[in-house]
Each structure stands twice: as structure tokens, then as C-alpha cells.
Amino acid sequence: MTGKTHLTGGLALCVAADTFWLTNSATPIYYVAGMAGALIPDICHIHSKIGRRLPLLSRVISSLFGHRTFTHSLLFLAIWALIFYLFFGDYLMVRDGLMLGMISHILLDATTIRGVRLFYPLNIRFRLPLYIRTGGAIERVIFFGLSIFILFYSIETIIKWL
Known part of the structure; x- marks a missing residue:
């Protein structure tokens, strides 16, 4: 998936969680964290x-693990959750947004032909049954659908903030 689809997916999952589970109690930082x-x-x-913004870190992680392995795994999510639990327990909106954004990223990449190594370090590729090519027409449809979802479900929240 491309960066814009990932950003939209992270925001859409945060909007969905806020709309259907958090009862519209999220703050703007929650949505920014979801996109991050x-x-x-x-x-x-x-x-x-x-990777372009943090090239040194990106090169180190890429050379150690490769693409769509450790950083696209349940282990990676668990480590982030543990770090937030231990050091940032009072920042629930940031934690929840970041975690939902990372989950959306992994799910979206699981819809691509290459899939992800969800159970890293096991060498098992996880791919959803319906998969697409990155940057193709179907990804554009997904991006458009996520955008419409965000607009439809965010209007009430935006009005509340104003």
C-alpha cells in the first residue's frame, strides 16, 4: 500500500473506533497519533x-529485519504496547491512536500480494484471501472508500470540536 492509503486507513480505523466503541470521546491528538x-x-x-524522514534508523531496521517482517508483526505491536504501558500510561489517546494506526497498516499490507510476516520470527507469510497490487486501481478504490467513510462519520465530531 502507498503512504496516502496507510494514512487514510489509520485515520479511518481511529474514526471507526471512536464512533462505534469510544462514543465520540476522542481528541484531535488521537487522530494525529492514528495517522502517525x-x-x-x-x-x-x-x-x-x-523511512525518508528517518533514513539512518530506516536503513538499520531494514538491514536487520528486511521489509514487512518484524515491524509488521504481532511481536512489534506487543513491544509498542508494553512500552506505552510502562512509560506512557497516562497518554491513552496517543497510545490508542498509535496502536490503531499500526494495526490498520498491518491489515492493509496483508491485503497485498506479498502479505506480511504477522507471526515474526516465524517465516510464515500472512495474506488475506482477497489481495491486491500496491498502487493499482483497486488500491485507489480502497483509498476512496476509506475517505468517504472518514467524511461520513467525522462530520459530527468536527462540529462538536467547533
Whole structure:
């Protein structure tokens, strides 16, 4: 998936969680964290949006693990959750947004032909049954659908903030 689809997916999952589970109690930082979290797993790809912003870190992670392995796994999510639990327990909106963004990223990449190594370090590729080519027409449809979802379900929240 491309960066814009990941950003939209992270935001859409945050909107869905806020709309259906959090009862519209999220703050703007929650949504920003969701979009940031949606980019974090691609730190393993030196040409990604986050990889270009943090090139040294991206090269190190890429050389150690490769693309769509450790940073696209349940282990990676568990480590992030543990770090937040231990050091940032009072920042629930940031934690929840980041985690939802990373989950959306991994799910979206699981819809691609290459899939992800969800159970890293096991060498098992996980791919959803319906998969697409990155940057193709179907990804554009997904991006458009996520955008419409965000607009439809965010209007009430935006009005509340104003």
C-alpha cells in the first residue's frame, strides 16, 4: 500500500473506533497519533514516507529485519504496547491512536500480494484471501472508500470540536 492509503486507513480505523466503541470521546491528538501510527511499520522501508524522514534508523531496521517482517508483526505491536504501558500510561489517546494506526497498516499490507510476516520470527507469510497490487486501481478504490467513510462519520465530531 502507498503512504496516502496507510494514512487514510489509520485515520479511518481511529474514526471507526471512536464512533462505534469510544462514543465520540476522542481528541484531535488521537487522530494525529492514528495517522502517525499508520506510517510507523514502514520504518523498515527506506523509500517510505517515514523511512525518508528517518533514513539512518530506516536503513538499520531494514538491514536487520528486511521489509514487512518484524515491524509488521504481532511481536512489534506487543513491544509498542508494553512500552506505552510502562512509560506512557497516562497518554491513552496517543497510545490508542498509535496502536490503531499500526494495526490498520498491518491489515492493509496483508491485503497485498506479498502479505506480511504477522507471526515474526516465524517465516510464515500472512495474506488475506482477497489481495491486491500496491498502487493499482483497486488500491485507489480502497483509498476512496476509506475517505468517504472518514467524511461520513467525522462530520459530527468536527462540529462538536467547533
